[in-house]
Amino acid sequence: MIVLRLPGGLSLRLRARTLAVGAGITLLALALAALALAGGDQLLPLADVLRALTGGGAPADRFIVLDLRLPRLATALGVGAALGLAGAVCQALLRNPLGSPDVLGFTQGAATGGLTVVVLGGSSLALGAAAVAGGLATGAAVYALAGRPGLSGHRLVLVGIGVTAILAGVNGFLLTRAPLTDAARATLWLTGSLDGRGWVNALPLLAALALLGPAVLAAGRALGVTGMGEDLATTLGVPVRWLRPLLLAAAVALVSLAAAAAGPVSFVALTAPHLARRLTRAPGPNLLPATLLGAALLVAADQFAQHAVTGHQLPVGVVTGVIGGGHLVWLLTTERRAGRL
Numbered sequence: 001m002i003v004l005r006l007p008g009g010l011s012l013r014l015r016a017r018t019l020a021v022g023a024g025i026t027l028l029a030l031a032l033a034a035l036a037l038a039g040g041d042q043l044l045p046l047a048d049v050l051r052a053l054t055g056g057g058a059p060a061d062r063f064i065v066l067d068l069r070l071p072r073l074a075t076a077l078g079v080g081a082a083l084g085l086a087g088a089v090c091q092a093l094l095r096n097p098l099g100s101p102d103v104l105g106f107t108q109g110a111a112t113g114g115l116t117v118v119v120l121g122g123s124s125l126a127l128g129a130a131a132v133a134g135g136l137a138t139g140a141a142v143y144a145l146a147g148r149p150g151l152s153g154h155r156l157v158l159v160g161i162g163v164t165a166i167l168a169g170v171n172g173f174l175l176t177r178a179p180l181t182d183a184a185r186a187t188l189w190l191t192g193s194l195d196g197r198g199w200v201n202a203l204p205l206l207a208a209l210a211l212l213g214p215a216v217l218a219a220g221r222a223l224g225v226t227g228m229g230e231d232l233a234t235t236l237g238v239p240v241r242w243l244r245p246l247l248l249a250a251a252v253a254l255v256s257l258a259a260a261a262a263g264p265v266s267f268v269a270l271t272a273p274h275l276a277r278r279l280t281r282a283p284g285p286n287l288l289p290a291t292l293l294g295a296a297l298l299v300a301a302d303q304f305a306q307h308a309v310t311g312h313q314l315p316v317g318v319v320t321g322v323i324g325g326g327h328l329v330w331l332l333t334t335e336r337r338a339g340r341l
Contacts, residue, residue: 015280015282017280017281017282018280018282018286018289021276021279021280021289022288022289022292025279025289025292025293025296026292028296029077029292029295029296029299032296032299032300032303033073033077033299034046034049035303036069036072036073036076036299036302036303037049037053037065037069037070037073039303039307040064040069040306042064044061044064044065048061049061049065052064052065052066053065053066053070067198071197071198071199071201071202072194072195072197072302073299074199074202074206075194075197075201075202075205075261075262076194076262076295076298076299076302076316077295077298077299078202078205078206078209078258078261078295079194079205079258079261079262079265079268079298080268080272080294080295080296080297080298080299081209081213081291081292081294081295082205082208082209082254082255082257082258082294083101083254083255083258083265083268083269083272083294083298084268084269084272084273084276084290084291084292084293084294084295084297085209085213085216085217085251085254085287085290085291085294086101086250086251086252086254086255086258086269087100087101087251087268087269087270087271087272087273087290087294088272088273088276088285088286088287088290088291089216089223089247089248089250089251089285089287090104090248090251090269091273091285092223092224092226092284092285092287093223093226093244093247093248093251094156094157096154096157097274097331098157098270098331098332099156099157100267100269100270101251101252101255101269102164102266102267102269102270102324103157103160103161103164103270104139104142104156104157104160104163104164105138105142105160105161105163105164105167106135106138106139106142106160106251106252106255106256107135107255107259107264107266107269108138108163108164108167108168108171108264109134109135109136109137109138109139109141109163109167109256110131110132110134110135110138110255110256110259110260110264111131111134111167111171111190111259111263111264112134112138112167112170112171112174113130113131113132113133113134113135113137113256114127114128114130114131114134114189114259114260114263115171115174115175115186115189115190116130116134116174117130118174118178118182118185118186118189119174119177119178119182119186121182125200127189127260128201128204128257128260128261129260131256131257131259131260132253132256132257132260133256134256135252135253135255135256135259136249136252136253136256138163138167138252139248139249139252141163142156142159142160142163143156143245143248145159145163146159146160171190174186175187188263188315189263190263190264191263191315191317191318191321192262192263192264192265192266192315192316192317192318192320192321193262193263193315193316193317194262194302194316195313195315197261197262201260201261201262202261204257204260204261205257205258205260205261208253208254208257209254212250212253212254213291215250216247216250216251216287217287217288217291219243219247220284220285220287220288221284222238222243223243223247223284223285223287224283224284224285225238226238226240226243226244255269262316263315263317264317265298265316265317265320266317266320266321266324267320267321267323267324267325267327267328268294268297268298268301268320268324269294270324270327270328270331271297271320271323271324271327272290272291272293272294272297273285273286273290274327274331275293275297276289276290276293279293297320298316298320301316301319301320301323302316302319304319305318305319
């Protein structure tokens, strides 16, 4: 345990293993980022990439790095970080390993909002706004249907599964009503893709992370206390009644903005917090490790999606879906054997 003394008589306790894991994940993310900027159809030496990032180098190199690869990388990092953080918040709030935005219906709600705009022929900006509105509306509906006891057990998860099924049917209907070209574009977006992403996709999400991320991370200690039970947390001075809905709203907003940026990328929000807890072996929500791991996972999945099939790029959602689906099956099996399902 490492104790940092802060001004005002405050102290911050950090586990050495958690720090080591966080540093390792950060280095991994940086290595993957360097690979994303230097790799591809046109290989660039790292020295040329650095010159392009600082405004030097050949014009062609600057175009490839600054206009093509860097916005895609920024979007991948932002989407992964947002999903990892949102997933860790949801699982900690519900004290349920299945408490992922994918399972709770928030991702599907964002997909419904975006798909509605595609069917109506709206712009990319309108699609992003509709995805955010759809996610927030779904979050409010699930919260209202579950009622106050839903945040203490499996009730919110069960309501979320039902809402997800309903919205999946709505999305299927909307696809049948769209023109053929719009339906093809919508299908790619629903899968989750980083292809062709620019700064217009990345900047709103990065701005939201800059605003919501520190606030959510600062509430990590209080969130960990709520995991001990509402009565004990209230006794210790944690304002549970307003902390839970505010954190849930922040998680829904992050998921919705991630869907607006890259489509409803699945299972990162479920997988990243579990892997973070296994790596750190620390109690509590592990918000920062889950955030870093989510970013690294999505960049790694995008690299695999770009280069796994020669001459063809897979949507990143296909890769995360295969990996996350397998993880979900394993998780359900583990929970059933433990008698929690």
